[in-house]
Amino acid sequence: MKIKLAKEDIENPRIQLIERVSGEDLxxxxxxxxxxxxxxxxxxxxxxxxxxMRFLQLGxxxxxxxxxxxxxxxxxxxCYSRCPQGVSVAAVLEATRQITLRKGTDHEKIKDVPFPFLKNAPQQAIVCGFRKFVS
Ligand code: SF4
Ligand code: SF4
Known part of the structure; x- marks a missing residue:
């Protein structure tokens, strides 16, 4: 089952990019x-x-x-495990994150992360955090 969208939303290049990066059909x-x-x-x-999902459907x-x-x-x-339509909102949010980071826009600045936190945080958390928040 698919909902119907306005033509301008289907042809919106920003929506198409999110669908292409996420692999999901909104x-x-x-x-x-x-x-x-x-x-x-x-x-x-x-x-x-x-x-x-609804905001993106509406462009x-x-x-x-x-x-x-x-x-x-x-x-x-x-979200993916519960969705009766097999849609992964996680993939859609990852796509929006990647699109933002690929513009070179950091969500967090490494220099602003307090040293005591960096010293005590598990290495995996630091690597995951940088991967998620830094371009
Ligand atoms: S939106 Fe993110 S945090 Fe929420 S259920 Fe999906 S993957 Fe988990
Ligand atoms: S679970 Fe799936 S179908 Fe239901 S609102 Fe979330 S993405 Fe849409």
Whole structure:
């Protein structure tokens, strides 16, 4: 099942880029809300997972790009495991993150990370954090 979108949204190059990078077809989301219900961090997201999908379906890319949702997602794939349509919001959020970082825009500046935190944090957390937040 796919929802129908306006022609201008289907042909929106920014939407097409998100679909190409994520490998997801945004029209497959039918807004059941199971992803948001299961997401462990949706409470902290300015736009929860199901609404991310809806905003993108409506061509409202800027709202999604300016929200903290892509940076808050922890990549647990709970949304994907619960989706009856087999849609991975995690992949969509990863795509928006990659598109932002590939412009050379860092979400976190390494120089701003406090030294005591770097000294005590597990190496894996530091590597994952830099991969996620730094271009
Ligand atoms: S992968 Fe991200 S969006 Fe999906 S449930 Fe986990 S934290 Fe939420
Ligand atoms: S679980 Fe799947 S179909 Fe339901 S709102 Fe989330 S992405 Fe859309």
């Amino acid at each position: 029209r497959r989301c039918y807004q059941c809300g199971k992803c948001s219900a299961g997401c462990p961090v949706s409470f902290a997201m300015e736009i929860p997972p199901s609404q991310v 409202r890319v800027d709202e999604v790009m300016n929200a903290n949702s892509m940076w808050t997602c922890v990549g647990c794939l709970q």
